[in-house]
Amino acid sequence: MLLLATFLSVRFGETPRLDARLPVAMALPDVLGGWTGENVWFCRNPACGARHVGAGDRQVCDRCGHALGALSAAERKILPQDTVIVRKEYRNVSDKRINVAIVLSGKERSSIHPPQWCLSGQGYSIKAQHVLPIRLADGRNLNVALLDVEPAADAGARNDGLAFAYWFVGGGHETSSRLARVAWMAFGSIFRGVHERWAYVSVMTARERDGEKHIHQLKEFIGCLHPAVVLPR
């Protein structure tokens, strides 16, 4: 009866309330395993758009003097105003880099977008997609999506390929599948009457031309990142 009443109230236009519980900590640690992270900011001046990496909360672009923000130019164009993003660039002693971003949805569900949107906006194309299983310290298995990303043909030879891993966290669930996320969100709205907050966690690094060292590094890194950011429900 309660389920039916909830279902009907949703069906007849009552907006589900926004769940106050966050799925992830919206702060990335400064140190993860052998990796040290620094904040990443983007210049909000469309003519500049410079990317800044550095410790602390820098507020002004040192190239043009404009304010800095957490969203890149491409993200500002497509994401709703109430999107919250935290990101850091991590380096190890060999100067290998791993970039992490966590996007938290607000009321607008479109905050969490397919990575294809942003990657193509930045001149990349996706060559292949896999599911990468990761064994967590607590013994559970986490499946993340892993994309093989190449610079688009018209982008010139400016970059090597990327390995781009991501998964979604919300409502006590974790999944690499966008469809599963949409289904869990609908389930929460209809049967629990709440609009659960979902987060999209992405972890990206340069792909090795030969070998799979970058895959092992990603797995190890995500194994450290997971307990540091995913909140118990």
Ligand SMILES: [Zn+2]
């Ligand atoms: Zn600037």
